[in-house]
Amino acid sequence: MSTETGATTEPRHSTIYLLHDVVKNREAKGVAFRLRVPSLRIDRGEKIALIGESGSGKSTLLDMLAFILQPSAASAFRFRPEDEQEPLDVDACWQIGNLNVLGDMRKRHIGYVMQTGGLLPYLSVRENINLSRGVLGLRRDGTVEHLAERLGIANQLKKRPDALSTGERQRVAIGRALAHRPAIVIADEPTASLDPYAAENVMSLFLGVAEEFNSTVILASHAWRHIKELGLRRLAHRTTHSADSKLTETVVSG
Numbered sequence: 001m002s003t004e005t006g007a008t009t010e011p012r013h014s015t016i017y018l019l020h021d022v023v024k025n026r027e028a029k030g031v032a033f034r035l036r037v038p039s040l041r042i043d044r045g046e047k048i049a050l051i052g053e054s055g056s057g058k059s060t061l062l063d064m065l066a067f068i069l070q071p072s073a074a075s076a077f078r079f080r081p082e083d084e085q086e087p088l089d090v091d092a093c094w095q096i097g098n099l100n101v102l103g104d105m106r107k108r109h110i111g112y113v114m115q116t117g118g119l120l121p122y123l124s125v126r127e128n129i130n131l132s133r134g135v136l137g138l139r140r141d142g143t144v145e146h147l148a149e150r151l152g153i154a155n156q157l158k159k160r161p162d163a164l165s166t167g168e169r170q171r172v173a174i175g176r177a178l179a180h181r182p183a184i185v186i187a188d189e190p191t192a193s194l195d196p197y198a199a200e201n202v203m204s205l206f207l208g209v210a211e212e213f214n215s216t217v218i219l220a221s222h223a224w225r226h227i228k229e230l231g232l233r234r235l236a237h238r239t240t241h242s243a244d245s246k247l248t249e250t251v252v253s254g
């Protein structure tokens with residue numbers, strides 16, 4: 001896929017993420033991994049899919065986009081969740097240790113769906129969905145109930161997560177990620193623990209609700225088969241291994 005360097009250096013008005021030459025190096029047990037992002041632009045309202053096998057760096061990229069993980073190096077890493085704001089220089093925030101700004105941006109503008117939900121076991125479904133609103137001090141306005149209705153879990157609001165099926169738990173996790181109406185929702189293999197039928201069902205519910213909430217979607221999956229009909233833009237992605245198997249490198253662009 002072309003990197004269109006000229007086009008991506010000029011942020012459009014609606015550009016949410018703009019990355020240039022972002023690198024993350026990781027190492028575990030003498031085996032090194034490097035993720036390189038020569039150029040990536042994500043515009044408002046896009047639905048993005050990042051597809052790759054296990055260990056190819058999907059979570060690494062998503063965690064950088066959610067400001068959970070600091071890049072090892074970056075020429076540019078800008079984030080503008082709302083058109084009227086100036087773009088935030090994310091890399092500068094990391095460099096100078098401005099973690100409060102990154103944390104506030106994450107809470108306000110990003111929803112995150114983890115592979116296995118990450119629900120709090122001692123809270124009810126309603127309280128779990130409301131968590132993302134609670135930390136922002138948003139008042140109750142029916143959003144939680146509306147989401148529960150849309151996601152088919154309206155009858156489960158009083159239950160604890162351990163009384164739900166895996167598919168229902170993932171729908172609660174999706175509700176929580178969207179309840180504060182974030183500009184961006186990031187989902188890390190949200191249906192990997194479901195059977196193919198449930199996975200398809202949950203995925204189309206997720207994309208439908210994200211669209212209703214005008215959220216930009218960034219989704220990682222190891223299986224393109226389930227989602228290729230759903231109109232996502234797939235990021236170009238190439239993984240190579242060094243001859244001695246000591247370095248794996250993934251290059252992502254889009």
Ligand SMILES: Nc1ncnc2c1ncn2[C@@H]1O[C@H](COP(=O)(O)OP(=O)(O)O)[C@@H](O)[C@H]1O
Nearest residue numbers: 026027028033053054055056057058059060061
């Ligand atoms: N916390 C960590 N510390 C060191 N290396 C890690 C860590 N998490 C993941 N890695 C390594 O980074 C590489 C990419 O992992 P990851 O981004 O989790 O891939 P994916 O999500 O595609 O399965 C792997 O080689 C993995 O071992």
Ligand SMILES: [Mg+2]
Nearest residue numbers: 058059060188
């Ligand atoms: Mg992962």
